Amino acid sequence: MGDAVVRALDGVDLVIGKGEFVAVMGPSGSGKSTLLNLLGCLDRPDQGQYLLDGQDVASLHDDELSALRSARLGFIFQSFNLIQSLNVVQNIGLPLVYGDCDPAEAEARSRKLAARVGLTDRCSHRPMELSGGQQQRVAIARSLANNPVIILADEPTGNLDSRTGNEIMALLAELHAEGRTIVMVTHEDDIAAKAQRVVTMRDGRVQHDTGVRS
Amino acid sequence: MTRFLRIARIGSEGLKLHPLRSLLTALGIIIGVGTVIYMLAVIEGRGAEIQERIKARGSNNIILRARKPQDDTKASATRSREVVYGLTYEDARRIHDTFKEVDVLVPVRDVASAVYNGDARSDTVTMATVPWYLDVSRGSLQHGRWFTDLEMSDATPVAVLGATLARSLFLWKDPVGASVRIGSKVYAIIGVLEATVTSDERESLKRDRAAYIPLTTVRERFGERNVKTATGSMDIERVELHEIILQVKDAKDVVSISEGVRTMLARFHTNEDYEIDVPLALLEEAQRESNKAKQLFGSIAAISLLVGGIGIMNIMLASVTERTREIGIRRALGARRSDITLQFLVETLILSVAGGIIGIVCGISAAALHEQFVTDSHTMVTAMSVVLAFGISAFVGVLAGLYPAVRASAMDPIEALRHE
Ligand SMILES: Nc1ncnc2c1ncn2[C@@H]1O[C@H](COP(=O)(O)OP(=O)(O)O)[C@@H](O)[C@H]1O
Ligand SMILES: [Mg+2]
Numbered sequence: 116m117g118d119a120v121v122r123a124l125d126g127v128d129l130v131i132g133k134g135e136f137v138a139v140m141g142p143s144g145s146g147k148s149t150l151l152n153l154l155g156c157l158d159r160p161d162q163g164q165y166l167l168d169g170q171d172v173a174s175l176h177d178d179e180l181s182a183l184r185s186a187r188l189g190f191i192f193q194s195f196n197l198i199q200s201l202n203v204v205q206n207i208g209l210p211l212v213y214g215d216c217d218p219a220e221a222e223a224r225s226r227k228l229a230a231r232v233g234l235t236d237r238c239s240h241r242p243m244e245l246s247g248g249q250q251q252r253v254a255i256a257r258s259l260a261n262n263p264v265i266i267l268a269d270e271p272t273g274n275l276d277s278r279t280g281n282e283i284m285a286l287l288a289e290l291h292a293e294g295r296t297i298v299m300v301t302h303e304d305d306i307a308a309k310a311q312r313v314v315t316m317r318d319g320r321v322q323h324d325t326g327v328r329s
Numbered sequence: 330m331t332r333f334l335r336i337a338r339i340g341s342e343g344l345k346l347h348p349l350r351s352l353l354t355a356l357g358i359i360i361g362v363g364t365v366i367y368m369l370a371v372i373e374g375r376g377a378e379i380q381e382r383i384k385a386r387g388s389n390n391i392i393l394r395a396r397k398p399q400d401d402t403k404a405s406a407t408r409s410r411e412v413v414y415g416l417t418y419e420d421a422r423r424i425h426d427t428f429k430e431v432d433v434l435v436p437v438r439d440v441a442s443a444v445y446n447g448d449a450r451s452d453t454v455t456m457a458t459v460p461w462y463l464d465v466s467r468g469s470l471q472h473g474r475w476f477t478d479l480e481m482s483d484a485t486p487v488a489v490l491g492a493t494l495a496r497s498l499f500l501w502k503d504p505v506g507a508s509v510r511i512g513s514k515v516y517a518i519i520g521v522l523e524a525t526v527t528s529d530e531r532e533s534l535k536r537d538r539a540a541y542i543p544l545t546t547v548r549e550r551f552g553e554r555n556v557k558t559a560t561g562s563m564d565i566e567r568v569e570l571h572e573i574i575l576q577v578k579d580a581k582d583v584v585s586i587s588e589g590v591r592t593m594l595a596r597f598h599t600n601e602d603y604e605i606d607v608p609l610a611l612l613e614e615a616q617r618e619s620n621k622a623k624q625l626f627g628s629i630a631a632i633s634l635l636v637g638g639i640g641i642m643n644i645m646l647a648s649v650t651e652r653t654r655e656i657g658i659r660r661a662l663g664a665r666r667s668d669i670t671l672q673f674l675v676e677t678l679i680l681s682v683a684g685g686i687i688g689i690v691c692g693i694s695a696a697a698l699h700e701q702f703v704t705d706s707h708t709m710v711t712a713m714s715v716v717l718a719f720g721i722s723a724f725v726g727v728l729a730g731l732y733p734a735v736r737a738s739a740m741d742p743i744e745a746l747r748h749e
Contacts, residue, residue, distance in 0.1 A: 157661060157742050178665045185663025196658045196746065200346050212335050213663035261663070 123149040124160070125319040131298065133264075135327060136291040138307035139300045141316035147300040148269055150316070154298055155188055155267045156180045185213045189258030193270035195250040197242040203229055203253050204238045210261040221260075228256040232286065248279030255286055266290060268299040272306055284309050336668050340675030343648075351680060354644045357637025358684030358725065359691060362718040365630040366692025366710060369623065371699060374708035376619035383612040385526055387467050389580050391587045392606040393420075393573040393594070397566070414602035415568035423597075424575065424590060430582045435465045437572035438547055442512040444540050446498040453494055455511050455540045456572075457547035465576045468536070471495075473505040473520030476543050484545035488516035492524040493537040509540065516542060529606075583609045631721075637684070638725035645677050645733035656737055657745025669738035677730025678723065685722025689715055 124146045131137055131154075139147045152158040153165055156172055157180075165172045167183070175183070189210075190196075197206045208225035216224070229238050232252035242250055251271060258266055268287065272280035284306060291297050291311075299310065307313050315323040344351045386392075395415030421436050440455040462468075463475045476487050488509055495504050504518045522541075525533045575590070577583045587607045594603060649656070656669055696708040 152743055155661070157746075178667070181660070181663055181665040181668075184661065190661050192746070196654070196661075198655050198658060200343075209659070210662040212339065213332075213659075213665070213668060215332070218335065257662070 122319050127321055134294050136297045136311045138310035138313045140307050145316040146319040151267050151269050156183050187263050189263035189266040191254050191258050191268035191271045193273040195254045199242055202239045206253055207256045214261050228259055232256045247275050251283050265296045270300050336671050337675045340672045341679055343676050354641055355680045355684030357640040358681050358722050359688040361633035361637045362685050362688025362722050363691035365718045366689055367695040368626040369714040370696035370708040370710045372622045377709055378707045379615045383608045386608040388609045389577050391575040394604050395568050395571045396604050398600045398602050413567040416570040416573050421573050428586055430577055431575045432578045433465055433576040435462050435574040436570045439571040445510040449498050451497050453538045457542050457544045465574050469523045471521045471523050481543045486516045486546055487519045489520040489541040491522050491537040491539045495521045634725055638729040642729035649733045649737040653745050653748040657742050660742035666738040670734045673734035673737050674730045678726045681722050681726025685719050
């Protein structure tokens, strides 16, 4: 790594309220993903604090972070991150393996979610057999499996054409309407425009914050 | 279903993704365990058989046998073609007087005359001996009885037939009550022996084909000479006793007494016209051989299982690297480190334990085939070897799986997710 210390995030002071739909924008390398990983309890800050529901994440043990991710957070990635060896239903049900859910119940729930994202007839397909848009819908269904209050999406439309991108945005809007908190990274203005609030980053700092728009 | 079982199932399903690879990975363990089971079965089977046969000859016995000296010039020839050799009553008396630990002493004299039942004739050896021969030689009666002390002292002409001799002279009829002619004299048959099973096939054959008569009848009727007619020429041998069986009270004295007897006989027999057979020494030798073989194959098996374990570890490490992304995804979705450890450990354990079970089945089958196709072989699969093989394969599984599994769980989730 050399001696140069990279401050991926520097002096970020951000409060995100319950039920907000926040878009994080900024050029490549500005720290958007790092911020999202922090919010998702995948990473911990070297300095500073991240309070999730008033609890300091830094004080939590690795297993407690896992439990937090399992219970409250849903992830959607730019590259979908589905497991190729599992079919659609199995991918959707993955978070339930680590929650406390009976396999039969998990399967029923996964099928319901597959139906919700319009993949009823694709349940036994593998990710390889699906289009990009369909794969991202599987990922969204998966992020909902444990019924999380917070959904973190890192460029969810980044690998999709604008039409399928809009379909995905419609789904996210639905989830927001259900009262979930959504933090989404994007660098497309028209995608960001669909959020309530846009936070723009540059060099690890918050450059601009629109605040919640009605 | 508990979390533990749910995650263990992920491990087992991981194996189903690459059935051929799983099989090849387990092959090392299969071959290792199979070899252990098979080798031990062969060694145990062979050892048990040898021991049984040696024990059948009496592990407390020392057997002295007359042996015709190889070199005729060395033999003390009193007249041309008359050869004198072998054990004597004097030898028996000396041994009896010198070694108090010798409980019983059985002299045997072979009489080389054909045995007749009417016209049916058997060219065989008749063993002239004492009433307590049967006990000491571990023989048993099919039916009838052995001769008594009284018949011995009275030199009553009675005979007991070996199983093969009885069959060849009397076919399916019961010989007891009938009589046979040995040489020129007639003997009443009083018993028939069971067929013998000993470690010495020649000895078994001889015993089964022999007739047994009181030693006293021979001293009277046959004198001290044995006349052997062989293809025209006539050899005259003079042998007093062909065999002396010594039964020692305590098994621990057997070897030392056999050495004492050897030293003593050497003083009076300059031409090595006797041999000493100690079944117990053979038994101990056989046990040593068997243990040595077990140790040798044990270490070969240990090495092959080690290689099998390394094979599994290698594949598991590759698998962990290959599935780095999957590990990252699982962690992001709520998997704990211990969940990842368990998933990979279960995978390895199933591989090695299934490999162990298949290996045990293969080993047992190989042992069965061995018994089928190799003549005169016995194999013995002991519960001990199965437990041992199974335990080792499970142990190898844990050992080989632990490091890859811990390495998988130690990965940073973000790094893992970024992995291509
Ligand atoms: N694992 C890492 N090691 C070192 N530097 C990193 C690592 N991950 C990210 N960075 C750096 O942190 C900064 C922010 O990265 P990231 O959050 O991925 O940006 P973005 O998602 O906005 O493109 C970049 O300068 C990047 O080089
Ligand atoms: Mg990024």
